[in-house]
Structures are given as C-alpha cells and as structure tokens.
Amino acid sequence: MSVTVSIPTIMRTLTGGEKRVQASGATLAAVIDDLETNHAGLRERLLKDGKLNRYVNIYVDDEDVRFTGGLGAQVPENGTVTILPAVAGGAV
Amino acid sequence: MRTVLVIRADLVEAMVAHARADHPDEACGIIAGPEGADRPERFVSMDNAERSPTFYRFDSGEQLRVWREMDDRDEEPAVVYHSHTATEAYPSRTDISYASEPNAHYVLISTRDPERHELRSYRIVEGVVTEEPVRIVPAYASA
Numbered sequence: 001m002s003v004t005v006s007i008p009t010i011m012r013t014l015t016g017g018e019k020r021v022q023a024s025g026a027t028l029a030a031v032i033d034d035l036e037t038n039h040a041g042l043r044e045r046l047l048k049d050g051k052l053n054r055y056v057n058i059y060v061d062d063e064d065v066r067f068t069g070g071l072g073a074q075v076p077e078n079g080t081v082t083i084l085p086a087v088a089g090g091a092v
Numbered sequence: 093m094r095t096v097l098v099i100r101a102d103l104v105e106a107m108v109a110h111a112r113a114d115h116p117d118e119a120c121g122i123i124a125g126p127e128g129a130d131r132p133e134r135f136v137s138m139d140n141a142e143r144s145p146t147f148y149r150f151d152s153g154e155q156l157r158v159w160r161e162m163d164d165r166d167e168e169p170a171v172v173y174h175s176h177t178a179t180e181a182y183p184s185r186t187d188i189s190y191a192s193e194p195n196a197h198y199v200l201i202s203t204r205d206p207e208r209h210e211l212r213s214y215r216i217v218e219g220v221v222t223e224e225p226v227r228i229v230p231a232y233a234s235a
Binding site for chain 2 (some may be wrong): 006009010019055057059062064082085086088089090091092
C-alpha cells in the first residue's frame with residue numbers, strides 16, 4: 001500500500017530536503033505512524049496530544065481531513081497526502 | 093539575519109487596496125515569487141475564511157489550489173500579508189504562533205487610520221520576530 005506524501009518547506013529538514021516521500025497505511029493515522037519510522041520528528045509536527053495540530057492542514061486526495069474523518073480518514077492505494085502549514089493569525 | 097523587503101510599488105498598492113476593501117475585516121493573501129529568488133512577483137489575494145475584524149485564516153481549499161499552483165511554477169510565497177484593522181502593523185502572538193514560512197516576508201498593513209495606512213515587514217522564524225526595512229521600487233533591476 002503506497003501513498004505519496006507532500007511535505008511543506010518548513011518540515012523538509014525532517015525528510016532530507018525531499019518535497020515528496022512515500023509512506024504506507026490505509027488511514028491517515030497509519031500513514032503518520034509509518035512516516036515517523038522513516039522521518040523521525042514528523043509526527044510531533046502533525047499531532048498535538050494525539051489530535052491533528054491546528055497549525056497544519058492535511059489533505060487526502062485534495063480533501064481537508066478536518067471534514068473527512070480526521071486521523072481516521074481513509075487513504076486509498078496510490079493516494080496522496082498533502083501537508084501544508086495553516087496560514088492564520090490576527091490582531092489579538 | 094539582516095534582510096530587507098524589496099517590492100514593486102504596484103504590488104504594495106494591490107495589498108493596500110485589498111486591505112482597504114475588506115476593512116473592517118482583516119484581509120490576507122500572498123505574493124508568489126520564484127523559488128529562492130526572494131522576489132515577490134505574482135499577487136494572490138485570498139479569502140479570509142474567518143471574515144473577522146480580529147482574525148484571519150486562509151480557506152484550506154483555496155490554499156491547497158494556490159500552493160499547488162506555486163509548486164507547479166517553481167514558486168514560493170515571497171510575501172504573506174494580512175491587515176490589522178484597529179491596531180498597529182505589528183505581529184500579534186497569534187501571528188507569531190502560526191508563522192510557518194521561513195522564507196517569507198510577513199507584511200502587515202494597518203488600516204486603523206482611514207487616511208494613512210501603515211505597512212511594515214517582518215521575518216518570523218521559530219517564534220522570533222525581526223522587523224526589516226521595506227524598499228518600494230518602480231521595477232526590479234534584473235527581472
């Protein structure tokens with residue numbers, strides 16, 4: 001089961017500079033576990049207290065997983081997982 | 093790191109016009125530039141998914157499209173901008189906690205004065221804010 005994961009600039013120090021890496025897993029949680037075995041430190045950037053970190057957006061096949069099951073979102077064979085930093089802020 | 097934001101006048105005008113148009117809500121967007129060139133070129137205004145006078149967030153679907161387009165064109169966000177509509181153009185704690193583009197100039201525009209805007213630029217790397225001068229030019233020398 002192979003999945004292509006796009007890594008944002010700020011996390012590429014954890015992937016040896018690679019923009020895209022391969023991982024496996026049928027759900028987002030499983031893919032993140034698998035990523036961590038090859039790119040230690042990534043999980044800590046993606047999760048906080050076992051939940052998706054609000055500072056990142058994660059998409060499975062272009063769907064924001066916040067709307068499709070979060071860590072339980074299904075990842076199809078040959079699917080894509082895209083990680084982007086959430087861009088947000090404000091006056092307070 | 094000693095840096096400066098060198099930016100074309102028409103791009104500054106576009107950011108300010110967007111900030112004024114969305115006032116009193118915060119406006120936000122990016123200016124894309126060639127990867128590694130540190131040269132803002134392509135203005136992209138973004139929806140503020142929060143539509144709020146005190147908070148902004150890029151719509152996640154729109155952001156994916158824009159970031160993918162940059163990837164296809166070998167671009168990166170040279171500038172990430174947003175407005176503060178009642179306070180000064182200085183990054184808030186929320187701005188700092190979300191800042192995650194180490195190569196970007198973070199531009200803040202304050203529209204609290206209806207006559208005169210305030211525009212300032214910062215680097216925000218790992219929680220450290222460094223203000224930098226802004227040099228507005230009619231055109232880039234070599235582009």
